[in-house]
Amino acid sequence: MTHLLAMAQRLAGALIITVLLSPLVIADSSVPKPEIPKAKGDQCVEDTDYMRRNHMVTILHQRDETMRSGIRTKKHSLKNCINCHATKTESGKLSVLGDKGFCQSCHTYASVTVDCFSCHSSTPEKNADLNLKASKNNPHQAGLTYKRATDLSKKDKKALSQSVSVTITETKNNKAADNSRSGQ
Amino acid sequence: MSIGRRDFLKAGAIATTATALAPGINLIELAAARSPEQAASAVNRWGLLIDVNKCAKGCTACVDACRKENGISDEGSPTTDAQWIRKVTTKDKATGYEQAFPVMCQHCEHPPCVDVCPTGASFKRKDGIVLVDKHICIGCRYCMMACPYKARSFIHEEITDQSHNAPRGKGTVESCTLCVHKIDRGDGSTACADACVDENHKAIIFGDLKDPRSEISRQLKAQPSSQIRADLNLNTGVRYRGLS
Numbered sequence: 001m002t003h004l005l006a007m008a009q010r011l012a013g014a015l016i017i018t019v020l021l022s023p024l025v026i027a028d029s030s031v032p033k034p035e036i037p038k039a040k041g042d043q044c045v046e047d048t049d050y051m052r053r054n055h056m057v058t059i060l061h062q063r064d065e066t067m068r069s070g071i072r073t074k075k076h077s078l079k080n081c082i083n084c085h086a087t088k089t090e091s092g093k094l095s096v097l098g099d100k101g102f103c104q105s106c107h108t109y110a111s112v113t114v115d116c117f118s119c120h121s122s123t124p125e126k127n128a129d130l131n132l133k134a135s136k137n138n139p140h141q142a143g144l145t146y147k148r149a150t151d152l153s154k155k156d157k158k159a160l161s162q163s164v165s166v167t168i169t170e171t172k173n174n175k176a177a178d179n180s181r182s183g184q
Numbered sequence: 185m186s187i188g189r190r191d192f193l194k195a196g197a198i199a200t201t202a203t204a205l206a207p208g209i210n211l212i213e214l215a216a217a218r219s220p221e222q223a224a225s226a227v228n229r230w231g232l233l234i235d236v237n238k239c240a241k242g243c244t245a246c247v248d249a250c251r252k253e254n255g256i257s258d259e260g261s262p263t264t265d266a267q268w269i270r271k272v273t274t275k276d277k278a279t280g281y282e283q284a285f286p287v288m289c290q291h292c293e294h295p296p297c298v299d300v301c302p303t304g305a306s307f308k309r310k311d312g313i314v315l316v317d318k319h320i321c322i323g324c325r326y327c328m329m330a331c332p333y334k335a336r337s338f339i340h341e342e343i344t345d346q347s348h349n350a351p352r353g354k355g356t357v358e359s360c361t362l363c364v365h366k367i368d369r370g371d372g373s374t375a376c377a378d379a380c381v382d383e384n385h386k387a388i389i390f391g392d393l394k395d396p397r398s399e400i401s402r403q404l405k406a407q408p409s410s411q412i413r414a415d416l417n418l419n420t421g422v423r424y425r426g427l428s
């Protein structure tokens with residue numbers, strides 16, 4: 001019993017010291033602010049301030065739309081985030097994870113577990129069609145809807161392919177679809 | 185075929201309107217061209233028709249293609265490793281006649297997996313595709329027990345290097361998605377059906393059961409077909425021809 005009491009006293013003492021010294025303690029052990037790596041393109045799909053606070057709401061909404069209804073607009077999709085924000089990790093792989101990765105650096109700083117990547121790939125899609133420079137298809141311009149290459153008119157395609165760094169790929173009709181149309 | 189008469193008429197009416205509006209465009213093309221912002225709808229019901237007599241003995245092209253498309257990995261545990269599609273061999277004990285054919289999630293109209301799911305993770309999309317919303321699946325595996333076709337797998341191990349086509353991870357249940365990512369993209373086919381065509385067997389036809397003009401509907405109308413365990417009245421979206 002006396003032993004316990006002595007321990008409690010010591011603890012209380014330690015607490016007071018900690019409180020007194022706290023400005024010093026915090027200054028000493030403060031976690032360095034993460035360096036957020038720059039993304040591709042000039043502007044995010046929403047304002048940076050909005051995204052910092054609300055990205056989880058935005059992707060949660062999109063998650064349900066995509067999962068339940070098959071709505072696959074690019075603007076707020078996780079894939080689109082990753083395609084723009086992945087950076088080279090130490091192993092040379094492109095990812096939003098890794099100590100300096102876009103998602104992980106900040107989540108570590110904020111001490112919030114990021115669950116997405118236990119199921120989702122953290123790497124950008126190969127041939128990710130970012131359409132960054134083509135104003136018509138730029139996911140970074142609010143209010144513009146994403147169009148598939150196959151939905152574009154010939155004129156649009158020409159205009160797009162003349163602007164920088166955009167390749168238009170036709171989704172090729174696969175054989176099964178052809179069969180179902182020609183009646184085997 | 186037991187698509188409700190009402191649905192059939194509805195699909196027919198839409199098809200007619202489409203033809204009247206724009207000659208030369210038929211319903212399947214309209215469906216394939218669903219834009220990314222458009223939700224899946226009950227205008228379509230996607231399904232497969234598998235011709236058992238065309239399915240080649242020893243061929244696993246569909247199984248391999250599914251694994252590649254959806255990034256299904258072996259975790260070194262054959263008894264529990266995920267399996268979205270498998271070749272099943274049946275034998276008539278009296279005659280010794282054997283048949284082998286692929287079995288995947290049958291995309292039931294009345295799916296028992298959805299009935300038993302306590303969280304709402306198992307659900308049927310408006311266009312008939314039965315999926316697991318892994319965001320809310322708690323891994324209880326009720327659905328695995330309820331499924332008469334053993335179509336589902338539970339992921340026991342941590343998964344890395346997932347395919348962009350199919351997010352998958354430890355602690356959740358999964359099954360054939362009818363290549364929903366391809367359907368939403370408007371590919372008009374599944375990886376298994378494509379692979380079967382590539383092997384020149386053409387045993388799997390993908391299509392819209394509600395479009396009377398789709399190849400799958402025409403084939404179903406022209407020749408007899410069956411559902412596995414039709415007695416359960418689940419009205420499966422996957423049909424078989426030549427199954428004895």
Ligand code: SF4
Nearest residue numbers: 289290292295297331
């Ligand atoms: S086959 Fe099984 S998993 Fe697929 S919908 Fe039917 S009950 Fe559900």
Ligand code: SF4
Nearest residue numbers: 301321322324325327
């Ligand atoms: S394992 Fe997941 S999908 Fe299956 S019944 Fe349980 S919660 Fe539902």
Ligand code: SF4
Nearest residue numbers: 250360362363374376
């Ligand atoms: S439809 Fe797609 S997910 Fe389903 S068995 Fe075939 S390849 Fe696999």
